[in-house]
Amino acid sequence: MWTGRAVQCPGPFLFDSREISSYLLREAADRYIVSSGKHDTCEFGNMAKKEKTQDKDSKTAQSGEKAETQFGFQAEVARLLQLMVHSVYSEKDIFLRELISNSADACDKLRYAAITKPELLADEPDLRITLSVDEDAKTLSISDNGIGMGRAELIDNLGTIARSGTRAFLKVAEKKGGDAPSVIGQFGVGFYSAFMVANRVDVLSRKAGAKSAHVWTSDGVNGFNVSKATKAQEEEVPRGTVVTLHMKDDALDYLKESELARIVRAYSDHIPFHIDFLATVESKEEPHQLNSASALWTRPKADVTADQYKELYHHVGGLFDEPALTIHYRAEGRHEYTVLLFVPTMAPFDLYDPSRAGRVRLYVRRVFITDDADLLPAYLRFVRGIVDSEDVPLNISREMLQNNPIVAAIRTGVTNRVLSELEKLAKDDTEKFESFWETFGAVVKEGLYEDMERRDALFELARFRSSHGDGWRTLKAYIADLRPNQTAIYYMTGNSQEQIAASPQLEGFAARGVEVLYLSDPVDNFWVTTTLGFEGKPFQSITQGDIDLSAIPLPEDKGEESERKDASDPDTVKLVEKLKSLFADELTDVRASARLVESPACLVAPAEGPDRGLDKFLEKQAGQGGAKPVLEINPSHDLVKALSKSKADAFDDIAWLLLDQARILEGTLPENPGKFAERLNRLVLDGQK
Numbered sequence: 148m149w150t151g152r153a154v155q156c157p158g159p160f161l162f163d164s165r166e167i168s169s170y171l172l173r174e175a176a177d178r179y180i181v182s183s184g185k186h187d188t189c190e191f192g193n194m195a196k197k198e199k200t201q202d203k204d205s206k207t208a209q210s211g212e213k214a215e216t217q218f219g220f221q222a223e224v225a226r227l228l229q230l231m232v233h234s235v236y237s238e239k240d241i242f243l244r245e246l247i248s249n250s251a252d253a254c255d256k257l258r259y260a261a262i263t264k265p266e267l268l269a270d271e272p273d274l275r276i277t278l279s280v281d282e283d284a285k286t287l288s289i290s291d292n293g294i295g296m297g298r299a300e301l302i303d304n305l306g307t308i309a310r311s312g313t314r315a316f317l318k319v320a321e322k323k324g325g326d327a328p329s330v331i332g333q334f335g336v337g338f339y340s341a342f343m344v345a346n347r348v349d350v351l352s353r354k355a356g357a358k359s360a361h362v363w364t365s366d367g368v369n370g371f372n373v374s375k376a377t378k379a380q381e382e383e384v385p386r387g388t389v390v391t392l393h394m395k396d397d398a399l400d401y402l403k404e405s406e407l408a409r410i411v412r413a414y415s416d417h418i419p420f421h422i423d424f425l426a427t428v429e430s431k432e433e434p435h436q437l438n439s440a441s442a443l444w445t446r447p448k449a450d451v452t453a454d455q456y457k458e459l460y461h462h463v464g465g466l467f468d469e470p471a472l473t474i475h476y477r478a479e480g481r482h483e484y485t486v487l488l489f490v491p492t493m494a495p496f497d498l499y500d501p502s503r504a505g506r507v508r509l510y511v512r513r514v515f516i517t518d519d520a521d522l523l524p525a526y527l528r529f530v531r532g533i534v535d536s537e538d539v540p541l542n543i544s545r546e547m548l549q550n551n552p553i554v555a556a557i558r559t560g561v562t563n564r565v566l567s568e569l570e571k572l573a574k575d576d577t578e579k580f581e582s583f584w585e586t587f588g589a590v591v592k593e594g595l596y597e598d599m600e601r602r603d604a605l606f607e608l609a610r611f612r613s614s615h616g617d618g619w620r621t622l623k624a625y626i627a628d629l630r631p632n633q634t635a636i637y638y639m640t641g642n643s644q645e646q647i648a649a650s651p652q653l654e655g656f657a658a659r660g661v662e663v664l665y666l667s668d669p670v671d672n673f674w675v676t677t678t679l680g681f682e683g684k685p686f687q688s689i690t691q692g693d694i695d696l697s698a699i700p701l702p703e704d705k706g707e708e709s710e711r712k713d714a715s716d717p718d719t720v721k722l723v724e725k726l727k728s729l730f731a732d733e734l735t736d737v738r739a740s741a742r743l744v745e746s747p748a749c750l751v752a753p754a755e756g757p758d759r760g761l762d763k764f765l766e767k768q769a770g771q772g773g774a775k776p777v778l779e780i781n782p783s784h785d786l787v788k789a790l791s792k793s794k795a796d797a798f799d800d801i802a803w804l805l806l807d808q809a810r811i812l813e814g815t816l817p818e819n820p821g822k823f824a825e826r827l828n829r830l831v832l833d834g835q836k
């Protein structure tokens with residue numbers, strides 16, 4: 148949940164945490180999603196939380212009953228359907244999982260609606276899902292007596308409203324090929340998987356409490372048709388939805404009970420409603436129940452198998468990987484609630500969605516209430532699962548949940564538990580934890596500036612890359628390896644580990660064996676400027692201010708320090724003055740550097756204000772940066788010595804080259820690339836003479 152808290156940065160910077168998040172999400176879009184492919188299943192900017200059309204009238208369909216009945220699919224839906232209709236996918240079973248999952252959601256929604264309107268359930272209080280087959284007609288029907296859909300919802304939900312996940316799924320399908328359908332549910336477009344096995348799909352639906360029913364029908368190719376149901380059809384659906392699949396010839400196996408039972412056991416056993424099998428709709432036989440239909444989370448841990456956990460995770464998480472961590476417990480005391488949470492292994496496609504919404508489902512005594520209750524802070528939004536409370540009043544409105552003290556207590560308890568379980572994972576299984584951190588660390592670090600209360604716990608979890616080798620480092624390990632007289636935790640921000648590792652600013656630190664953290668996630672720019680430090684040591688950017696490392700001894704094998712020219716050397720003083728006047732418009736200052744060993748020059752930020760990384764970030768995202776930097780030169784470097792001695796006509800060229808080189812090493816272009824090339828050419832040609 149956003150606090151909207153303002154956070155103080157060094158210098159005159161005051162950010163609103165919402166502002167930070169908008170920068171971060173934009174940057175994540177540029178960096179993770181578009182360029183690196185790290186999260187390339189994500190469709191940033193097009194991912195407003197899935198529109199909930201369930202309770203509102205559709206614009207598309209407002210024209211009323213007599214209006215058009217034939218509709219075209221929204222363009223991306225049509226492309227998706229093309230993939231499904233001509234499917235060469237081997238994993239076709241999942242169509243049933245998706246349709247059953249939709250039916251279960253519809254039952255959940257009705258049960259919730261009936262809390263305030265019990266009459267909706269009155270005639271048929273038993274919520275159930277039924278699979279029935281007609282071998283002669285080659286049809287399989289999946290029916291439920293859940294909330295149902297009105298005409299407008301049929302049109303919107305099944306064809307015309309582009310869902311954020313549609314395009315994202317298309318991308319994955321292109322990449323994954325044959326495996327794509329297994330993950331379709333994650334993208335909120337699972338219904339369309341029916342067209343892998345059916346050449347026509349009819350959806351007959353009656354909204355709970357409505358007088359009439361409607362039929363949606365389509366071959367998945369030529370748009371879809373919506374019409375009022377006939378009398379006979381209306382009788383078939385007193386409430387809820389019947390999805391009838393006209394099976395393709397190569398999918399007739401799905402008409403066998405044994406096949407359906409196998410799939411239900413594999414994917415839908417945990418669905419907390421009966422799933423029955425009926426040989427035919429008219430059959431007089433008793434239906435067979437195919438699933439165990441119990442709320443898995445209410446069972447003791449010892450009675451739940453790993454496969455059952457996984458299956459529930461797939462259903463409630465809409466994710467289809469192995470959970471990296473399963474957290475199942477019952478809290479007792481002032482408030483009683485059951486928690487079953489999963490930390491995914493892979494990043495969900497909407498990890499950087501601007502809404503930053505979590506998806507943990509709140510149940511009250513087994514009744515699904517909402518997945519919008521922000522049961523975890525936004526920086527844990529990737530966690531999926533269920534919290535089932537015994538004490539929250541059942542008839543609480545979704546709006547009231549935000550301020551309910553019991554929900555607040557649950558939120559605190561569950562958040563602390565997730566963090567302590569992650570901490571435990573870090574201790575017990577380093578490899579697994581590090582792979583978790585690789586995927587979700589950038590998101591968890593948002594908590595470092597948003598959640599002051601748990602900052603210490605988050606610091607314990609945080610892992611960093613650094614100048615000390617390739618592995619991950621903890622802050623504790625950093626502190627344990629402090630050099631004598633080292634008073635700060637040094638870091639550098641940048642766009643990538645490689646760019647940071649190649650920075651000249653690191654040289655003086657490397658020479659003294661001082662570890663520097665490499666912070667390359669956009670979020671690092673913010674938390675690092677808003678925290679006071681760790682174990683009494685402040686965080687200090689190595690690209691800001693005048694850093695004096697002289698108190699930190701050089702390792703014994705690097706005793707050549709005394710041979711280095713220092714700032715008081717008369718040549719250096721003269722050179723610095725000349726450079727200051729040449730670059731009066733470009734720079735705040737010029738000085739001899741304590742940071743440089745191998746390189747001739749580098750840029751750093753003035754002591755006040757953002758460091759170089761944050762400055763560039765703000766300039767790009769908010770148009771606010773662009774502070775003039777300080778040029779530091781290395782008086783012992785041959786190029787700088789040559790500059791000192793150069794004749795008037797070459798001086799400007801070499802000096803500009805020095806400045807532009809420092810810019811390039813920072814990952815920016817020379818201010819005037821044409822002039823840069825001109826000067827370089829001139830110097831090379833002069834050298835030939």
Ligand code: ADP
Pocket residue numbers: 201245249250253291293294295296304305332334335336337338339387388
């Ligand atoms: P998802 O279920 O992930 O939202 P789908 O493409 O499977 O995506 O379904 C689209 C929408 O159609 C659902 O969100 C729901 O509003 C509606 N819907 C689908 N099946 C049913 C059903 N059996 N009963 C009521 N509504 C349904």
